[in-house]
Amino acid sequence: MTTAAWFVLIGILLITMGLRSAFLQRMRLTPSIVYLAIGVTLGPSLLGAFHFNPLKQAHLLEVLAEIAVLVSLFIAGMKMPLPFRWREWRVPVRLAFVSMSISVALTAAFGYYILALPLGAAVVLGAILAPTDPVLATDVQVRHMGDKDPLRFTLTSEAGMNDGSAFPFVMLGLAMLSAPLSLDMLQGWLLKEILWSTLMALVVGVVMGRLLAQLVWKQRFMISEGPLLDDFLGLGLIGVVYGVCLLLDAWGFLAVFAAAIALRQSERKLANTHAPASDVPPVPDTSILDEEATPQHGTQVAEGSLVFKESLERLSELVLVMLLGGMLFIDSWSMRAVGLALFLFVIVRPVSVFIGLLGSGTPMRLRMLVGWFGVRGIGSIYYLMFAIVFGLPEALAVEFIHITLVVIVLSIIIHGLTVKPMMSKWWP
Template sequence: MTNAVWFVVIGTLLILMGLRSPVLQRLNLTPSIIYLSVGVLLGPSIFGVFHFNPLKQAHLLEVLAELAVLLSLFIAGTKMPVPFRWKVWRVPLRLAFISMTISVALTAAFGYYLLGLPLGAAILLGGILAPTDPVLATDVQVRHMGDTDPLRFTLTSEAGMNDGSAFPFVMLGLLLLGTPASNELLGGWVLKDVLWSTASAIVVGLVTGRLLAQLVRGQRSSEKQGPLLDDFLGLGLMGLTYGVCLLIDGWGFLGVFVTAISLRQSELTLARPEKPDQRLDASGESYSQPREATLQPPSEVSKGSLTFKEPLERLSELVLVVLLGGMLFIDSWSLRAVGLGLFLFVVVRPVSVFLGLLGSGASWRLRMLVGWFGVRGIGSLYYLMFAVVFGLPEELALELIHITLVVVVLSIIIHGLTVKPMMTRWWSP
């Protein structure tokens, strides 16, 4: 395809989605299904106008998916309506760590016993397919900063965290591909890839988000300070946090999600009225300064940066899903790949959610819907490309690419077609 044709295709898609066609609304078609259809139509499955080879273009696809996930994680974090409190966050935390581990174990068992993959490759596949997606799950994500819907909050916060908590399992799978399992290997993995990488990412995120909120508050309190560029500040914070995490071997995805929450909650805290000051009047009697007099200019980097980042997120979704459609062939739909996808949606996700939320106090309706809406997408593509670039043998790389692409496409279709009917039927808006 020439550049001119690409401009026509992408421009038409943007106009179509911007108009929010009533036909598409009535058919309950999500944007991802439309983008995927265009990619499949133009790709080698039907017209063969273009073919995107994920093995040869692994570096490019890794960067594109990485940027898309980072944008989505930052946006999701800034929309979180509540600060870090165990009572509120216990359900998504259980999902992101306990359910995630169970999901990896079940998927790895399927890959090892039924698909005949080596142990390292089976665990790697489990890590690739375990995280739910913050990019493609927009219909079940928190819609705005004041959205306190428990289902949306649970799914969004889980996706924000498990894009980082999946990384240790990806690394474990890669380690086991090159070295036999041993106590030394597992001990080093727990200390470095689990404990250090997770804790350091959380600390970096909390500190950088808080520091930027305080810096911006000080700048905006200055009479000589002009308007600040919120979009640049938000992108800068995202890049700084991610870069620092990579430098110290922390999980950058988790760090970016945490820094977005820290920024938003710090802004809200700093913008609250201070306690009334006790002052002395002319007669020496004390009095309370009016609360209005202690208000400081609000700091809204998190809110202001959304106007720039949300269009970027939607554009990245369009590009990556169209490319995804252009990676598929007719013979991509093997029984192995489809069987794993159905096992993942029907068995792994519901079972891992049920076990992970035992004793959590979550309602059965919430568990049921969370157990179904485990959308797989761009996060899985990133981990897949990360593993390929890391140095997977070509035969194994092709096998994992084949399986992952089919699972992601199935998720886009099945979850995309069921999200609106199920939300309407089982969950009040």
């Protein structure tokens, strides 16, 4: 396709999605399904108008997926309606760490015993496919800053955390590919990849988010030298937090999510407890705002930058899902890939959720819906590209590309087509 044709195609697609076509609404098609259909049609599976080679373009795709996940995690964190308190967060924390670990183990067992993969490779594959996705799961995400719906809160906060909690298992699997698993390796992994990287990510995220909230508050309401660029402040926080975590070998995804929560909750606390009543009105209880409510633009960084970042997230979704269609070949659809995808959706996700939430007191209906809506997407693409760039053997890389693409495509289709009917029938 020529450059002009791409401009026309993308322009028409953006206008169509922007107008919220009545046809798409009646068909209950998610944006990801539309983008995927166009990508597959133009890609090597049908017309062959373009082909994106993920093996040769692994660095580029890693960066694109990395940016998309970071922006989505920051948006998810800013929308969290509650500060971190164990009573409200115990369910998503269990899902993000306990259930995710069980998911890695079950998927790795399938890869080792059924697909006959080396144990290290099976662990890497399990870690790639375990995280739920904050980018593509838009229909089951928290919709706005005051949305306290238990299902959407649980799924959004789980996705925000498990994109970081899966990283240790990626590193463990890659280490096992180069050396046999030993007690020393396991101890080093627990100390560095679990304790150090996780704790430092949380510390960096929380501290940076609170510091920015304090700095902006003083600049905006104490010094008052002029309006601030909320978009730049939000993007800058993402960059600083993620960069510091890379320097410290901490999990940047988890840190960015924590920073967004800390920024949002710190701004709310400052606005409600320290602002002079005559100068700055208290921040309203956003739990009573509906989805179309207009935020107090300029009052808080979290609210002021949300619109721009949501647009950036949607654009990232469009680009990456269309590229996904351009990576997919007909021969990617093997029984190994489809079988693993169905095993992941029907067995791994429900079982891991059920075990992870044992004794939590979670209502059965919530468990069932959470156990079904384990959307896989851009996070899995990032981990796959990370493993390839890290040095995953080419033969394994090619097979993992086919498997991961099939899993994501089936997740987009199956979860995308079932989300609205199931939410309307089973969830108030």
